[in-house]
Amino acid sequence: MNKFYADVYELAALIPEGKVAAYGQIASMLGNPLAARQVGYAMNAAPENLHLPCHRVVNKKGEMLPGSAFGGVEAQKKRLKQEGVIFHDNGCIDMKKSMWRPEFTFR
DNA sequence: CCCCTGACTAATA
């Protein structure tokens, strides 16, 4: 497993409930603000044995991956909302309040 | 070994 994937998985596993992280955000933490694509790709390839909260990792729009979200986008939203994530009326996550910002992380 | 594709983002027109 390459370091990139390892970092992505490790970081993703640290996402607390009620918070969400953007691909670009994670990528920035890894030192590659432009590698958001690979972060998503890593998530896609993420083994389920790691139990990564990939449903808490969303794009900048604040939505889960359309077409790739488990069970459907709305189901995901409902689940996240249940965990404490704030949503806008338009259905997008309130990144301003629900974005994961760990102080112990760099960025 | 080379080329294409892929859960994205930010900048520019």
Added chain:
DNA sequence: GTATTAGCCAGGG
């Protein structure tokens, strides 16, 4: 405001 382009890394053909 939306549409287009470039950049990242890894895996598959």
